[in-house]
Amino acid sequence: MTDQTPRRKSSWKQDPEAVKVDILKVATAEFADRGLSGARIDEIAAKTSVSKRMIYYYYSDKEGLYRAVLEGVYARLRANENALDLSGLDPVAALTAITKATFDSHHALPDFIRLVMIENIHHARYMKQSDVIPALNSSIIAKLSALCEAGKAAGIFRADVDPVELHWMISAMSFYNVSNRETFSHSFGGELHTEDGQNRLRGRVVDAVLSMAVKPEARV
Amino acid sequence: MTDQTPRRKSSWKQDPEAVKVDILKVATAEFADRGLSGARIDEIAAKTSVSKRMIYYYYSDKEGLYRAVLEGVYARLRANENALDLSGLDPVAALTAITKATFDSHHALPDFIRLVMIENIHHARYMKQSDVIPALNSSIIAKLSALCEAGKAAGIFRADVDPVELHWMISAMSFYNVSNRETFSHSFGGELHTEDGQNRLRGRVVDAVLSMAVKPEARV
Amino acid sequence: MTDQTPRRKSSWKQDPEAVKVDILKVATAEFADRGLSGARIDEIAAKTSVSKRMIYYYYSDKEGLYRAVLEGVYARLRANENALDLSGLDPVAALTAITKATFDSHHALPDFIRLVMIENIHHARYMKQSDVIPALNSSIIAKLSALCEAGKAAGIFRADVDPVELHWMISAMSFYNVSNRETFSHSFGGELHTEDGQNRLRGRVVDAVLSMAVKPEARV
Amino acid sequence: MTDQTPRRKSSWKQDPEAVKVDILKVATAEFADRGLSGARIDEIAAKTSVSKRMIYYYYSDKEGLYRAVLEGVYARLRANENALDLSGLDPVAALTAITKATFDSHHALPDFIRLVMIENIHHARYMKQSDVIPALNSSIIAKLSALCEAGKAAGIFRADVDPVELHWMISAMSFYNVSNRETFSHSFGGELHTEDGQNRLRGRVVDAVLSMAVKPEARV
DNA sequence: AATGAATGAGCCTTCATTCAT
DNA sequence: GATGAATGAAGGCTCATTCAT
Numbered sequence: 001m002t003d004q005t006p007r008r009k010s011s012w013k014q015d016p017e018a019v020k021v022d023i024l025k026v027a028t029a030e031f032a033d034r035g036l037s038g039a040r041i042d043e044i045a046a047k048t049s050v051s052k053r054m055i056y057y058y059y060s061d062k063e064g065l066y067r068a069v070l071e072g073v074y075a076r077l078r079a080n081e082n083a084l085d086l087s088g089l090d091p092v093a094a095l096t097a098i099t100k101a102t103f104d105s106h107h108a109l110p111d112f113i114r115l116v117m118i119e120n121i122h123h124a125r126y127m128k129q130s131d132v133i134p135a136l137n138s139s140i141i142a143k144l145s146a147l148c149e150a151g152k153a154a155g156i157f158r159a160d161v162d163p164v165e166l167h168w169m170i171s172a173m174s175f176y177n178v179s180n181r182e183t184f185s186h187s188f189g190g191e192l193h194t195e196d197g198q199n200r201l202r203g204r205v206v207d208a209v210l211s212m213a214v215k216p217e218a219r220v
Numbered sequence: 221m222t223d224q225t226p227r228r229k230s231s232w233k234q235d236p237e238a239v240k241v242d243i244l245k246v247a248t249a250e251f252a253d254r255g256l257s258g259a260r261i262d263e264i265a266a267k268t269s270v271s272k273r274m275i276y277y278y279y280s281d282k283e284g285l286y287r288a289v290l291e292g293v294y295a296r297l298r299a300n301e302n303a304l305d306l307s308g309l310d311p312v313a314a315l316t317a318i319t320k321a322t323f324d325s326h327h328a329l330p331d332f333i334r335l336v337m338i339e340n341i342h343h344a345r346y347m348k349q350s351d352v353i354p355a356l357n358s359s360i361i362a363k364l365s366a367l368c369e370a371g372k373a374a375g376i377f378r379a380d381v382d383p384v385e386l387h388w389m390i391s392a393m394s395f396y397n398v399s400n401r402e403t404f405s406h407s408f409g410g411e412l413h414t415e416d417g418q419n420r421l422r423g424r425v426v427d428a429v430l431s432m433a434v435k436p437e438a439r440v
Numbered sequence: 441m442t443d444q445t446p447r448r449k450s451s452w453k454q455d456p457e458a459v460k461v462d463i464l465k466v467a468t469a470e471f472a473d474r475g476l477s478g479a480r481i482d483e484i485a486a487k488t489s490v491s492k493r494m495i496y497y498y499y500s501d502k503e504g505l506y507r508a509v510l511e512g513v514y515a516r517l518r519a520n521e522n523a524l525d526l527s528g529l530d531p532v533a534a535l536t537a538i539t540k541a542t543f544d545s546h547h548a549l550p551d552f553i554r555l556v557m558i559e560n561i562h563h564a565r566y567m568k569q570s571d572v573i574p575a576l577n578s579s580i581i582a583k584l585s586a587l588c589e590a591g592k593a594a595g596i597f598r599a600d601v602d603p604v605e606l607h608w609m610i611s612a613m614s615f616y617n618v619s620n621r622e623t624f625s626h627s628f629g630g631e632l633h634t635e636d637g638q639n640r641l642r643g644r645v646v647d648a649v650l651s652m653a654v655k656p657e658a659r660v
Numbered sequence: 661m662t663d664q665t666p667r668r669k670s671s672w673k674q675d676p677e678a679v680k681v682d683i684l685k686v687a688t689a690e691f692a693d694r695g696l697s698g699a700r701i702d703e704i705a706a707k708t709s710v711s712k713r714m715i716y717y718y719y720s721d722k723e724g725l726y727r728a729v730l731e732g733v734y735a736r737l738r739a740n741e742n743a744l745d746l747s748g749l750d751p752v753a754a755l756t757a758i759t760k761a762t763f764d765s766h767h768a769l770p771d772f773i774r775l776v777m778i779e780n781i782h783h784a785r786y787m788k789q790s791d792v793i794p795a796l797n798s799s800i801i802a803k804l805s806a807l808c809e810a811g812k813a814a815g816i817f818r819a820d821v822d823p824v825e826l827h828w829m830i831s832a833m834s835f836y837n838v839s840n841r842e843t844f845s846h847s848f849g850g851e852l853h854t855e856d857g858q859n860r861l862r863g864r865v866v867d868a869v870l871s872m873a874v875k876p877e878a879r880v
Numbered sequence: 881a882a883t884g885a886a887t888g889a890g891c892c893t894t895c896a897t898t899c900a901t
Numbered sequence: 902g903a904t905g906a907a908t909g910a911a912g913g914c915t916c917a918t919t920c921a922t
Contacts, residue, residue, distance in 0.1 A: 015906095016905080016906070019906085019907095034257070034341075035255055035257060035258070035341055036258075037254070037255065037257045037258040038255070038256075038257040038258075040890090040891075040892095041891075041892060041893085042890085042891075042892090050906090050907070050908085051907065051908050051909080052892095052893095052908085052909095053893095053894090053895095053907070053908055053909085054906080054907065054908085056892090056893065056894080057906075057907075061892075061893075062891095062892065062893090114341060116400065116403055117337050117340065117341060117399070118341065119402070119403055120337065120399055120400055120401070120402050120403055121254075121255055121334060121337060121338065121341075123402050124402035124403045124405075124406050127403055127406060127407075128406055133407070134406075134407065137407040137408065141408060164408050164409070164411065164412065165412070165420070165421070165424060167408065168404070168408075168412060168421070169393065169424065169428065171396070171400075171404075172392055172393045172396035172397065172400075173389065173392045173393065173396075175396055175400065176391070176392035176393075176395055176396050177392065179337070179340055179399070180336065180340055180391075180392075180395065181340070182339070182340050182343050182344035183336055183339055183340055183344045183347055184388065184391075185344075186344050186347060186348055186354075187347075187353070187354065187357040188357065188361060188384050188387065188388075189384070191384065192384065192385070192388060200385070201385070201388070204385060204389065204432060207431065207432065208389065208428040208431065208432060211427065211428065211431040212424060212427065212428060216436070236881075239881090260915090260916075260917090261916075261917060261918085262915095262916080262917090270881095270882075270883090271882065271883050271884075272883085272884095272917095272918095273882065273883060273884085273918095273919090274881080274882065274883085276917090276918070276919085277881080277882080281917075281918080282916095282917065282918090456884080456885070459885085459886095474697070474781075475695055475697060475698070475781055476698075477694070477695060477697045477698040478695070478696075478697040478698075480911090480912070480913090481912075481913060481914085482911085482912070482913085490885095490886070490887085491886065491887050491888080492887090492888095492913095492914090493886070493887055493888085493914095493915090493916095494885080494886065494887085496913090496914065496915080497885075497886075501913080501914075502912095502913065502914090554781060556840065556843055557777050557780065557781060557839070558781065559842070559843055560777065560839055560840055560841070560842050560843055561694075561695055561774060561777060561778065561781075563842050564842035564843045564845075564846050567843055567846060567847075568846055573847070574846075574847065577847040577848065581848060604848050604849070604851065604852065605852070605860070605861070605864060607848065608844065608848075608852060608861070609833065609864065609868065611836070611840075611844075612832055612833045612836035612837065612840075613829065613832045613833065613836075615836055615840065616831070616832035616833075616835055616836050617832065619777070619780055619839070620776065620780055620831075620832075620835065621780070622779070622780050622783050622784035623776055623779055623780055623784045623787055624828065624831075625784075626784050626787060626788055626794075627787075627793070627794065627797040628797065628801060628824050628827065628828075629824070631824065632824065632825070632828060640825070641825070641828070644825060644829065644872060647871070647872065648829065648868040648871065648872060651867070651868065651871040652864060652867065652868060656876070676902075679902090700894090700895075700896090701895075701896060701897085702894095702895080702896090710902095710903075710904090711903065711904050711905075712896095712897095712904085712905095713897095713898090713902095713903065713904060713905085714902080714903065714904085716896090716897070716898085717902075717903080721896075721897075722895095722896065722897090
């Protein structure tokens with residue numbers, strides 16, 4: 001390692017941003033794992049590099065920390081989605097890409113899924129207190145709207161296709177795939193959650209989404 | 221049963237079964253509303269006709285009560301589904317009926333949805349401890365299997381249609397529709413959760429399911 | 441000891457009223473000694489026969505306990521005062537008796553004094569929340585009013601004597617005598633707080649009160 | 661003083677004395693408002709121009725700051741009193757002036773009153789640790805002693821009048837008037853604490869004090 | 881079958897104080 | 902002189918659970 005200014009043992013902590021990130025990372029895992037009321041501040045602190053007091057120093061209280069966690073995972077999911085490059089793709093290919101990417105990013109971010117479940121159990125109470133989450137969400141709808149317009153203009157998409165409904169369907173299956181994995185597997189077997197099963201499901205989702213958006217005659 | 225024995229005025233509490241049902245009903249609402257760790261035994265007891273001690277008397281502890289609640293809602297959902305009469309319907313009509321019924325019964329049982337979410341947050345831990353839930357779940361798969369066979373035999377269904385995948389897709393959208401209603405509405409508007417919106421969504425779900433199961437040439 | 445029904449060791453606690461009284465007694469001493477913010481629930485509980493939890497069981501929270509303490513000491517002081525029998529005394533003798541009794545009862549109830557000081561530091565916030573304290577206070581004014589009327593009717597009291605002002609003056613010196621004893625003694629010596637000194641002061645208070653109420657020519 | 665050195669723009673904090681005064685001013689208000697255990701170092705620091713660390717730098721700890729506050733208010737009260745010019749006044753006029761001045765200065769310094777109450781709650785513990793407060797207190801007694809001697813020599817004052825008792829009575833009513841204002845007003849109405857009421861009370865106090873000190877025949 | 885009283889363990893939070901720069 | 906970062910100790914309060922009747 002070529003860290004030329006090696007921090008002395010007990011002074012590396014004096015980096016507020018790093019400490020905040022450290023706390024947030026640990027808290028994300030704990031809240032995702034146990035929920036708001038189930039998570040323990042003591043437990044979070046113990047897994048942190050600093051003392052319990054610092055949680056209150058930086059995040060005021062348990063709910064403040066939870067809110068920060070929530071905003072963090074939303075930001076990460078949307079960043080994932082925004083990283084997707086659709087330039088040069090025709091409407092069908094673009095919609096396929098979006099669907100696959102959503103399916104995959106949900107699969108890759110189980111903490112996000114769990115925290116959104118937890119939020120729903122709390123009637124989205126804390127999400128509603130955030131003023132950054134709405135902005136994060138608007139971009140995906142903007143992207144789908146543009147896509148729908150392009151598809152309709154090209155005579156490929158159905159006239160009644162709606163971007164919010166599209167997003168709803170893509171999200172529904174992508175989300176449920178992760179959120180209900182445990183109960184579904186236990187009730188109906190784990191076949192769908194093997195690698196093969198997931199690939200097959202992803203194909204099913206793409207098909208369902210395309211069948212909603214694309215005119216029958218425009219499909220192969 | 222010929223239960224004619226008139227209950228004495230102040231002894232209605234002496235009916236153990238009624239007390240158990242009362243507790244279970246209150247507990248279902250509380251657990252569904254606040255989760256396992258969020259629900260309070262005191263709160264449940266206060267909303268009950270009997271004292272807190274009775275909860276322990278009949279259900280041993282908080283987790284025992286939660287398990288009973290979980291089994292109760294599963295039983296109710298499956299009873300709903302089993303009440304569906306498919307006799308005399310062709311495969312497409314039957315699949316349509318099942319899909320609509322699932323969408324509707326999920327919509328009608330938000331407590332079930334919330335408790336399943338809660339279970340998933342707990343990694344289905346308590347569901348796995350139950351020995352009555354698996355039996356409840358097997359019937360829906362049996363029904364869909366029979367349907368698939370009939371559809372394939374009639375040359376109407378695709379050869380690769382799979383009952384578990386069918387159930388997965390129907391459930392995914394029916395479940396998500398209720399489970400994520402709060403966050404979805406807040407992020408993308410409540411349009412889809414108006415009565416019109418729900419009818420439209422239900423149509424989308426039926427279309428998606430049929431497009432997965434039915435051969436293109438067999439659809440109108 | 442002739443306690444014929446000796447309670448078994450671990451069952452005497454099952455007397456809610458006794459437990460409440462026990463807690464209140466300990467809490468009165470602690471709050472009087474250290475104030476609302478200075479008192480410690482743990483400390484109070486430790487000096488009690490029951491566990492800390494019972495404080496919350498019976499008094500909800502620290503402030504609830506403090507309120508109960510406050511009402512308790514007020515009740516005790518006024519009970520002291522009401523025990524005074526003025527029948528058969530002429531106005532001057534009666535006023536003298538009231539003054540002496542007030543001086544003495546304040547002297548005998550330092551906890552009351554300290555708690556009223558504490559209340560004043562809190563801007564009488566908790567006293568204002570009580571609905572029993574006002575009733576307790578009205579009786580002393582009623583008594584002085586009647587006395588003033590009698591004195592004026594007899595041509596002995598001044599025309600401008602006012603019961604509230606009388607009570608104010610009696611209270612001021614009786615209260616200060618106890619409330620500021622510590623600082624006064626340290627600054628100006630403890631002479632006034634010896635038994636002789638207290639007797640002398642009490643005489644001074646009686647003289648001052650009488651000089652305010654009684655016409656000069658009516659005094660010896 | 662010829663402090664001509666113009667302070668550099670951003671270095672006004674570099675004036676230790678000003679910083680100390682700033683801290684003390686804020687601390688006085690906080691301690692007077694909430695008591696020793698109720699006041700918060702964080703709160704005091706926040707209302708100060710400097711950081712929390714400076715409080716410890718200049719006053720060692722919370723108790724050190726509290727002691728400084730206590731000495732400060734005593735000094736201010738006694739300075740008030742010493743500003744009183746009695747030269748040229750006969751004993752009765754002088755005693756009247758002292759009484760009125762004490763009544764007024766207590767009225768004008770509620771922070772002093774509250775801090776003395778707080779001290780009494782703490783059994784004058786911190787006052788006893790001070791070595792400047794005793795000196796402050798001796799002057800008022802010296803003044804009253806001289807006055808008593810003069811009054812007696814002039815044949816106007818009673819033979820048994822005692823300067824400490826005089827100070828006690830003046831203080832008692834002047835102090836109580838402010839210290840117990842909140843509880844008294846709530847219990848017996850705010851009439852005595854209107855401007856008229858205060859003037860009337862001040863007259864009552866003067867009368868009581870004079871009646872204790874002055875021979876009856878020497879009064880008008 | 882039923883209950884009011886009681887509790888130990890633990891949770892979130894606060895506070896005066898110190899560290900490192 | 903001055904500060905933001907950090908903390909150990911403790912404080913008020915809650916919770917699932919048990920006791921005694």
